[in-house]
Structures are given as C-alpha cells and as structure tokens.
Amino acid sequence: MNQKPPPAPSAGGNSAALDQWRGLALVFVLVSHGFYFTGHVQGIGRVGVNLFFFISGVLVFRSLTGHHDRTAWERTRHFWWRRARRLYPALATYVLAMIPVVYLLRHVPGAVTFGPANYFHGVPAALVYGINYWPARVEMSLGHLWSLACEMQFYLLGPLIFLAGGKSAAQRNLVWGGLLSLFVVSGFGGAMLDKAGDYKYHFEIAVWPMMLGFFCEYRQDLFRRIPAKWFHGIIVLSVVAFAAMTVMMFSGYEMKKPVIAVGSLSFVPCFLAYIGNRVLRGPIGRLLTWLGERTYSIYLWQQPLTICNYLPTVLHPVGAILAAFAGGLWFRWFEQPFLSAKRQHVTAAQTVPRRRNHRRLVMLLLAVIFVGALAAGVAVRHRYAESLAARVWPTERFVASGFMATNAPGGVLLLGDSRIADWGRPDIDGRPVSNAGFRGATSAELAMVTPEIVQQVKPGVVVIQAGINDLKLLGVYPAWREKVVDTCASNILVMVRDAERSGARVIIMPIWPAGNIDWRRRFVWSDAVNPAVLDANSRVKKAVAGDPNVVVEDFLTEIAPAEADRLSLYADSLHLKPAAYAQMAKPLAARLAALDAGRGPAY
Secondary structure, eight states, rough: OOOOOOOOGSSSSHHHHHHHHHHHHHHHHHHHTTTTGGGTTTTTTHHHHHHHHHHHHHHHHHHHHSSSSSSHHHHHHHHHEEEEHHHHHHHHHHHHHHHHHHHTTSSTTTTTOHHHHHHHHHHHHHHHTTTTOSSSSOOOOHHHHHHHHHHHHHHHHHHHHHHHTOHHHHHHHHHHHHHHHHHHHHHHHHHHOTTTOSSSSSSSOOHHHHHHHHHHTTHHHHHTTTTTHHHHHHHHHHOOOOOOHHHHHTOOOOHHHHHHHHHHTTHHHHHHHHTOOOOOOOOHHHHHHHHHHHHHHHHHHHHHTTTTTTGGGHHHHHHHHHHHHHHHHHHHHHHHSSHHHHHHHHHTTOOSGGGHHHHHHHHHHHHHHHHHHHHHHHHHHHHHHHHHHHHSSSOOOOOOOBOOOSSSSSSEEEEHHOOOOOOOOOOSOOOOOEEEETOHHHHHHHHHHHHHHHHHHHHHHEEEOOHHHGGGGGTTTTGGHHHHHHHHHHHHHHHHHHHHHHEEEEEEEOOOOOOOHHHHHHTTOOOOOOHHHHHHHHHHHHHHOOOTTTEEOHHHHHHHOHHHHHHHSSSSSOOHHHHHHHHHHHHHHHHHHHHHTOOOOTT
C-alpha cells in the first residue's frame, strides 16, 4: 500500500520572508562585486547566488503545487509560460541595451571587455539561456547571466521532476531525494575536481541549491518539528556568525572557506524564517523586501556598474548602489507589468519607504555607505600593506630589465629605486653614466640584482639611493619598525659589498626623508616613517665607517641646508623635481673628482 505524501505546504510559508532573504542574497552579490577590487570578499557572491537558487527551488515546488490545473501538461505549460513572461522581457531588453554601452565604452582604460564583436558573439547564448555553456570567451557584461541560465534550465526541468515524483511519498522520496543526492555529489565533487574553475557555472555543478530548495519545500514537515521558540535564536546566530566572518575577511583574515561553509548553511535560517513567518520589520526590513522583489533586474545591472570596470575601481561600491536604482527602473518597466495580478498588487503595496520614514531610510543608507566605505578602506589599506610586505621580503626573483646602461666600463652607475630612475643620465663632466633605477623596487629586490648589474655595467663608481619603499610599510604597520629598518639597512649594505667586490667604489646617498604628505598618501602613511629613515641612515653610516672604498654623501642637504628649502625641491611626497637633480649633479661631480684625486671619505 502506497504511503500518502506529506500535506501540501503551499498554505504555509511567508513570501515576504523569502523576498527579504532574496534581498539579503542580493546584498551579498553587490558587496562581492562592489568591493571585489579589495581582494577580501571572495566567496560572498557565490553564497548570495546559492541562496537565490535555494529560494527559487522553494518557489518552483510551491508554484507547481499551488495551481490546480486539470492535467500535468497544463500545469507544465502554464508554469513555463509564467516564468518566461515574467523574466524574459527584462533579460532581452538588458542584452539589447548593453550593445551601445559596450561599443561606446570599449576604450575606457581598464575596462574588462573583448569588444563589441565578442559581445555580439555571446548574445544568442544569452538570449536562449545558454551562456553558462557557451561561448568559451564570454563578455564580462554577459558573464553574470550564467546564474540566470542555470535558473531557467531548472525551470524547464522543474515540472518534469515534479511529474516524475508521482503522487506517493515513497516515489517522491526516492525520485526527488535521489536527484538531490545526485546534484549535491555532482556539485561538490565537480567543484573539487575542477581545479581550474572551467565548469563551475555549468548546470550540473551549480544547480544543487535549487533542488535542495525544491526538496525542503516538499518536506516542510521535517523543519516544522523544530520547536518554534528556537527559530529566532537559530536565525540570529546564523546571521551573526556569517556577518562576523565577513567582517574578519574584510579586515584581511583568510576566511573564504569558513564564509562559504557557513553561507552554504544559510538555507536553514532562510527556510525557518519562511515557514515561521519571521519577517524583519522597520526600515531595514522594508529595504530588504524592496530589493528582494527587484532582485532579478538589479542583478542584471550590477555587473556593468562594478567589475566590468567601466567605472573607476574606487567607485565600484557606488556602482553597486547605482545598480539598485537602475534595476528598480528596469523592474518597473520590463518586469512588473508581466507579473501576475496578485504579485503586481504585492509589489505595488510594498513601495519603500513611506513618506514619514524618508529620514530614517536616508540615515540608514548613509550609515550603510559609511560602514561600507570604512570596510573598503580597511581592506584596501591591508591589501596595500600585504603587497608591499611581499616586496620588502620577496620570495620570487626580481628581474632587472630595461635600465639605461652605457657600454663604457669604468663609468658611474646610479643604482636604486624611482628616485634614481627620475635622475636619468645626467652630464657629470662627460663621464659615462648608467642608470639602474627601478620604480617601486625595495632594498631586497635591488640587493638581488646588484651583482648582475655591476657585472654587466662594470662601473668605476656606484651611487646608491634606496630604501624608502621599504620604510613606506611603516605607514601602515609602525610597530614593525625594528624589523623593517634592520632589513632595509642590511640590504643596502649587501648592495655596497657586492659593488665593492666588482672593483667599484661606492657613494651612498642617505635615504631622503618624505616631503609634505598629500591627502592621497596620508591614508597609508604615519609619522613613524621619517624617524625610521634617520635610523636606517644612521645604521648604514655606522656600518661603513672606516671603509676606504665607501663614502656617504648627502647631496640633497648640501644643495638645500634649510628644511624649508629642501621641501621646496619635492615634486610630490616622495620624489624630487628635475631642478633638484640638476643641482645635485654638481656636488656629485665634485665628489667624483675628489675620488679620482685620491681623496676618499675624509674629503
């Protein structure tokens, strides 16, 4: 005897709760793409998409059980028609609207685009919801449509899956449970095997959350066994845990895997809120509802306004906010008119905010922008420091290429970072001059390449100016002073010894302190840098004292003894004006003449 299936769950469950959780999923995607440039939001976007998929799976089952058609074919046909009528106009108009955008913005510096021809090549796949499989090289402004393609592909299969489940609980558990297991294994197994990520957007890899939502809606009875008094605690604990790990990830901690792991369980609080009619009230609740109702259209527009790089990188968070407004208009024009009469009434009734709540919503929006900007600032600052630290203590070989070398041995070699590069090849009494200045180079990187440079150039005198790029790290991590200063001084001494071994004499120019710090650099600067400059200079000078082949000469102080005069020679916070180099060439020439005459460091 066949067991009866669980009671149809369509009478229970709050669509407003699902709208809010869909709005939260959209926030995850907007944060992921708006702050993608920070390098500290990996995984959040995929959590959002998986939550979208789960909610869609719930609604697929709910829709199939909530309409009483006479035959299975009528139910299938009506379901397909409702989905296509609601979703296709917004998609098709977006694809068409992006044609002039891709063409007009194709030359924007940094824009991620292969050009209009590649966009046209991807249009047919986008319009038939096949972009997750082809073409191989997808235009960035179409690439995000992979998730919509997966969703629509499940919509095509959903009625057939429902039909295959039959009418008995045993058959449904077997068929639907089996399919869920198959999709989960395919999703997680495929992700582990697909190391290059070539197939991560394919239906068979990505769609398991939709089948999970479908099955959870079918077996609502299992979740209803959880005591209702626990719902609130589970929901709050889940959201707080995810938020805490996201903040830690923003702050630079490696939290991608924990975030994805906790995010993968986000369906639990989402489903409990749905079946328990737990709706967030107040301005935040209304905002999430508004976003959730317009998720599809906002999602269409978020990618061109963020990671397509049509906007400057620092404006990507603003682009994510603008996507909400653009998507709101798109929803009104190309999605809302095609909703069912009931859904049109719901979305019209949920307009946000009511007049008396304008001020609170504006304050909330400003607070969100402020917190987001603060988090982005922390992440950018941390990423800058990580990148710089990787160069202060490099693990990869620095390549010395493209420097200006002379073919005449016995000349002058200017060796250092951008401060040396800016000097060019000055006229020093007709001496042959080579310039091996590498912009952004740290003392460790320069120490790596000094032997090969001096072997190639064979200079008689090496003039060194290096170290400021190391000490910039103290702008973010002033507590690292001893470690950074010791590293910097040690590397400069390595450069000196390698130059000496080649037979050259060495002139060390003390690290020039920073000039006036402008507002752009102030964000990654501190007052610990200039004292560290003096400390490093002191250590180097002490270490070479008494060496007959090495002289320390402060040409900058020589041409401008007064601090105000020195500051006037800076072109920006770190670099000198061309006039300063022209003036320093004279005392450099005098020192070289003294060395030629046999007057060494005591001169």
